[in-house]
Amino acid sequence: MKEFLSEKGSIYIHLDWRMNSYVRLLLDEILGFDNFQREIIWDISVLSGFKSLANNWIRGHDTILFYSKDTNNIIFNKQTTEHREEYIKRFNKADKDGRKYFDGRGVKRYLDEVLEKGKPIGDVWNDIMSFQQIPTAVERLPYPTQKPELLLDRIISASSNEDSLVVDFFCGSGTTCAVAEKLNRRWIGVDLGRYAIHTTRKRILEIANSKDLNDTSKKYGKPARPFEILNLGKYERQFWQVKAFNRKDEKQALYEYLAFILKLYGAEPIAGSSHIHGKKGNALVYVGAVDSPVTIQEVNDAMHDCKEMGQKELHILGWEWEMGMNDTIKDVAKQGGIKLLPITIPMDVLEPEAARKGDVRFFELAYFKVDTETDNKDLKIKLEDFVVPHTDLIPQEVKDSIKKWKDWVDYWAVDFDFKNDTFNNTWTSYRTRQDRKLNFTAKHTYEKTGTYKVLVKIIDIFGIDTSQLYEIKIK
Numbered sequence: 451m452k453e454f455l456s457e458k459g460s461i462y463i464h465l466d467w468r469m470n471s472y473v474r475l476l477l478d479e480i481l482g483f484d485n486f487q488r489e490i491i492w493d494i495s496v497l498s499g500f501k502s503l504a505n506n507w508i509r510g511h512d513t514i515l516f517y518s519k520d521t522n523n524i525i526f527n528k529q530t531t532e533h534r535e536e537y538i539k540r541f542n543k544a545d546k547d548g549r550k551y552f553d554g555r556g557v558k559r560y561l562d563e564v565l566e567k568g569k570p571i572g573d574v575w576n577d578i579m580s581f582q583q584i585p586t587a588v589e590r591l592p593y594p595t596q597k598p599e600l601l602l603d604r605i606i607s608a609s610s611n612e613d614s615l616v617v618d619f620f621c622g623s624g625t626t627c628a629v630a631e632k633l634n635r636r637w638i639g640v641d642l643g644r645y646a647i648h649t650t651r652k653r654i655l656e657i658a659n660s661k662d663l664n665d666t667s668k669k670y671g672k673p674a675r676p677f678e679i680l681n682l683g684k685y686e687r688q689f690w691q692v693k694a695f696n697r698k699d700e701k702q703a704l705y706e707y708l709a710f711i712l713k714l715y716g717a718e719p720i721a722g723s724s725h726i727h728g729k730k731g732n733a734l735v736y737v738g739a740v741d742s743p744v745t746i747q748e749v750n751d752a753m754h755d756c757k758e759m760g761q762k763e764l765h766i767l768g769w770e771w772e773m774g775m776n777d778t779i780k781d782v783a784k785q786g787g788i789k790l791l792p793i794t795i796p797m798d799v800l801e802p803e804a805a806r807k808g809d810v811r812f813f814e815l816a817y818f819k820v821d822t823e824t825d826n827k828d829l830k831i832k833l834e835d836f837v838v839p840h841t842d843l844i845p846q847e848v849k850d851s852i853k854k855w856k857d858w859v860d861y862w863a864v865d866f867d868f869k870n871d872t873f874n875n876t877w878t879s880y881r882t883r884q885d886r887k888l889n890f891t892a893k894h895t896y897e898k899t900g901t902y903k904v905l906v907k908i909i910d911i912f913g914i915d916t917s918q919l920y921e922i923k924i925k
């Protein structure tokens with residue numbers, strides 16, 4: 451994080467009494483003792499309930515350590531709050547013109563000036579409630595350490611400007627990103643949890659949704675700007691290529707890669723065909739490359755070899771897929787009398803511990819169907835079906851609560867003019883905790899006639915993405 455941090459930047463770390471002292475020493479070492487700025491005490495005391503039973507001083511605060519990259523060159527916008535009533539009461543004298551003031555050690559202070567300036571905020575914060583104090587807050591999502599937006603508002607307002615970039619490398623439910631967005635900062639959120647990313651994505655989109663605006667959103671009241679979601683898995687995967695490069699022996703590295711994936715999938719390697727790599731029971735197995743999506747051409751080649759070998763079932767393992775794969779290819783396979791399963795290689799194979807324990811699970815690609823209808827320049831896309839293929843691993847009580855295919859869908863979005871790069875959410879519908887309804891028909895009006903690529907993305911209730919590409923002619 452230090453490497454990425456701007457020369458004018460700051461870092462804030464929220465800790466409780468267990469880690470506070472250790473992390474502080476680490477930060478002194480990493481950022482330098484001189485870059486320690488403040489230890490902020492965040493008063494989160496809850497006076498009633500379980501905590502106050504302790505026969506001790508009741509524990510009531512967390513710590514936020516504030517460090518800078520360079521103490522002589524730091525963005526800091528002083529924050530103020532309202533003065534306390536007891537202080538205001540001291541301004542009990544008045545000038546001839548009625549202007550109220552207060553004498554303190556020979557200095558005359560005027561109430562109007564004092565009120566205008568506000569009270570500079572110190573390093574003890576007792577005016578921001580934690581979710582332990584307000585468990586029913588609207589912005590609350592089911593994240594145990596979620597922070598209130600007001601806390602992030604104070605930190606981001608003080609330590610960044612509008613052109614700054616705010617980063618939370620452990621973004622959880624996305625509080626930092628949401629507040630940075632509302633404060634017009636650019637932002638990056640990172641998390642290894644698929645669900646955290648999904649929660650954050652919905653939360654940012656929610657900013658646009660004025661009907662659900664919570665208190666802090668109301669204060670800023672404007673929709674979020676477009677943002678992108680990127681998956682770094684591809685870069686991690688390239689470790690196999692690095693291996694090949696180091697050894698100057700690509701063939702050996704490729705062989706190791708195939709053997710590794712086949713083993714985790716429970717298949718045996720077989721030789722003799724360039725488009726078939728293994729065998730699992732009666733099925734033949736093809737393993738897609740590390741650094742590129744499996745193409746329809748590759749699948750056709752593997753199907754060809756499968757037929758030549760007199761086999762009827764083919765499993766294609768891939769990290770990523772050429773758009774439209776599932777729909778197109780299954781039809782082709784059926785015509786050729788082959789049972790085809792496209793299976794996604796899970797990111798878990800990169801975790802040595804999971805791979806060693808055999809905890810890695812492979813899932814079949816989800817399937818969905820839409821109906822498209824055009825009328826002049828209007829396009830209607832209706833979601834008609836969605837099939838989660840990996841139901842054997844889903845807990846029974848979840849399965850029991852699913853009554854129809856629609857219940858698997860948590861979110862769906864359409865980019866009506868996909869340009870082969872970034873997915874632009876031109877249209878979305880998703881469930882929130884308050885509103886469980888989804889709209890299953892997306893509509894769009896094009897400005898110009900032409901052929902458009904339309905990308906439909908569905909995210910199921912487990913946070914797993916599936917996308918399909920359609921070509922639409924607007925006449």
Ligand SMILES: C[S@@+](CC[C@H](N)C(=O)[O-])C[C@H]1O[C@@H](n2cnc3c(N)ncnc32)[C@H](O)[C@@H]1O
Binds near residue numbers: 595618640643
């Ligand atoms: C305490 S929550 C984050 C809270 C959030 N920063 C906030 O201010 O509200 C911690 C998050 O870190 C994520 N996480 C844990 N280890 C990680 C890692 N090595 N890389 C990225 N994210 C990680 C977890 O998935 C979890 O969502």
